[in-house]
Amino acid sequence: MAQNKSWQLSQSAKKSVVKLVLMVSTTLLILAMALIIGSVKISFTDLYQVLENQVLNQSMTDLEQQATILLAVRLPRLLTAFLIGMALSLSGMTMQSLLMNPLADGSTLGVSAGASLGAGIAIVIGIPSFIQRQGIFLMAVIFAFGSLVLILSFSYYLDKQLKNMTVILTGIVFTMLVSSLMNILMIISKEKLPSLVFWTLGSLSGSRYTDVWVMGVCVIIMGGYIVMKWQELNAFSMGENIARNIGINIVSVRIKLFIATSILIGVAVSIGGSIPFVGLITPHISRLIVGSNHRRLIPWTLFIGGNFMVVTDLLARTIASPLEIPIGAITSLFGSCIFILIFARGKRNA
Template structure:
């Protein structure tokens, strides 16, 4: 019996990274003003190494100050949300789990909205109040949803947990709408918190996303083997010697941080974590050692394309990014649900 490598091989990394880079370059070059692809690449390259900027038809600032930080944020958000989706689907052994289907994203939005409406801030860091509240509420939401699910149906069947997630989302959304209606002068409009957008993201946003992804995404990646066992069954995971409680808590905290950070920057961008891992799983199989790295790249690509569509479809009018992802996501959801029912494990 020869031993096969379970993780990603170098050429697979190269392939996925290459695809991500091409999507990235195309995303930056297209928009209300089209910049030819070679010019875009040269512009970014030269700016990166502080070389003199080339002569282009449009002002470099469109690329460097507007599109580049936005597309970077989009790519990082996509990677983070996909990783979260994949992690939750493994942890709960539920192919329909995602921040949006479980209500975790709505919970995070509520946290952010409360922070803004009631002026909860941290003295030294202007943006931190919103973010910390979003993370806290994401974590609380996960705890509430899981506690309810365990209480109602110990086996945590797919249907129960999704049903609870949907009900929880509606409940949280109603509270959120209530607060926004009363504090409409302070809080961004409802559509941002229900159908997010990364329009106007800054390099600072991208940097925060990158930091969160490096630390908490890294934690999730390091738990690939444990999550494989959870995906087979939580009891089996305990039987083979996994500290199930600790792994569950660690993964839940990491997921909450990533979703909280994403939501406080880009609002609720739903279904990314559902669609990407599902598509990636069809290529890589369910082993998280492959699924996670592939989901990172896949999520970045998926969300960049969705963002491109949101910008281009009704140009010059821009759609919220969440509209595009939810449109695709809802269709994929029905497809997965149908397949899960057919195999009889839903």
């Protein structure tokens, strides 16, 4: 019996290692493809040589153009996309667990729309240039958290049990309200209209290493806090009563996790604009692969979310080259199709 159990554990460990190797290999392949594919084609050999010269601090006179494209344009954009995908996916997974709602994420609950409104207001009122970036970050985060509080409070007022449908419908109505306010902002913005369109459609063009650092620090701090709460998330996903019975301070933990997710969404929106469906579908894909235990679910959600964003951004800048399609349109197209497939599969299994 003991040998049987030991054999099963070793088989499970081997499967986990194989999945991990596949995940890392797929990620590296996607990142490499995103670097070499574009309006200017770059070979794998040139990519390797540029990266090697950069690491060894050697001159790149023969590959100066390729180095500029790779290191100054594509690499910061790729890293920004990957980090935004991680942030949105982790936020969606956390909201789904806290609310026990498979349809919860920043875009369906209206949090992303609220963050976009905050960023839009910051642009229209004209923040001084030397603190413009920080002002947009701050307004996006404040409006993201305020939107979440407003939506949940109104849902609780309508339905003390906070049923899934009530929360989702409130989020949809709130998103429509914010869309109307954004339209008004666009009408009165005049010369600032292109910037507002950027926030509503989403784009990673012009990403800089500053964005990578800001997004990276946010993911490490806020994401790290969410990772540390994986046991609490397991309890929440099984029901509020179970979480309370095992000694979790429900109100305190929930508020802290909502603050963390709001900051992640707010910063992601302030850098890349409103990008829907990423936080909705990637946790579901991860659950299909590794189950609902957040100890395994969190790393898979992070990697799948990052890869999904890199692939959609690659399609956004290449599918109609030299034109660039807003990344929000690509994520909505693929995200809605994937979600329908997952939903249909779940209904069929049920």
